[in-house]
């Protein structure tokens with residue numbers, strides 16, 4: 151790739167005491183298509199997302215988005231610069247409507263003027279109107295338009311996941327990191343989410359990285375795959391090449407997750 155677009159991590163290391171969660175990992179995720187991040191349990195996938203999104207400070211290495219180094223940025227600054235993520239466990243505000251949960255994502259749109267914040271004025275009418283429209287669009291994009299006024303607790307699990315994804319895309323991310331978005335869904339819901347993600351990436355055009363264990367889904371969804379194992383980079387490339395790669399066979403497919411191959 152090496153064209154300075156997309157997400158690039160270089161020489162990332164993270165240790166938790168004696169555990170090396172990431173061991174000098176360098177890899178790239180292109181701005182086009184959808185990237186899969188694969189690896190057996192404990193490979194370091196979530197840790198990599200944590201570093202990119204600012205939740206984990208690495209002991210070494212750098213993160214660049216479209217060529218810009220994020221080194222000094224904390225979580226909030228990264229959201230404002232367009233790095234948005236979801237979590238393995240769905241995190242929603244249960245006392246707010248689906249609409250209000252998704253509207254929270256608009257906070258990443260840099261519409262707060264610092265002066266207005268200092269004066270406590272909040273957003274102007276035009277900005278609030280824009281946020282409203284962006285929220286409606288995000289809900290429509292994931293097929294939740296008719297559920298906007300429902301409470302999260304009323305929704306089945308797959309739809310709760312979609313609320314989280316809508317909230318993420320409401321921030322117009324440059325980089326969208328999805329940590330096992332299909333976990334806990336049946337096959338029908340997974341295939342529906344797959345179509346949604348392809349549509350979201352195609353129409354909004356961000357760098358999208360999806361952690362996913364199901365190889366069949368990865369093959370259908372992803373145009374590029376990065377494989378980690380034991381905190382180390384193993385391989386990267388198109389899904390079919392990755393599946394056939396002996397290094398990947400020896401690590402990822404040798405593990406419990408081979409059942410999905």
Ligand SMILES: Nc1ncnc2c1ncn2[C@@H]1O[C@H](COP(=O)(O)OP(=O)(O)OP(=O)(O)O)[C@@H](O)[C@H]1O
Pocket residue numbers: 166169170171189190191192193194195196197198
């Ligand atoms: N906060 C933490 N404290 C201590 N060890 C941690 C912490 N977070 C992760 N680890 C360890 O770091 C390693 C990488 O974990 P990580 O969660 O990044 O892997 P993963 O590939 O996302 O795994 P999974 O597929 O099971 O979610 C594991 O050995 C894990 O136990």
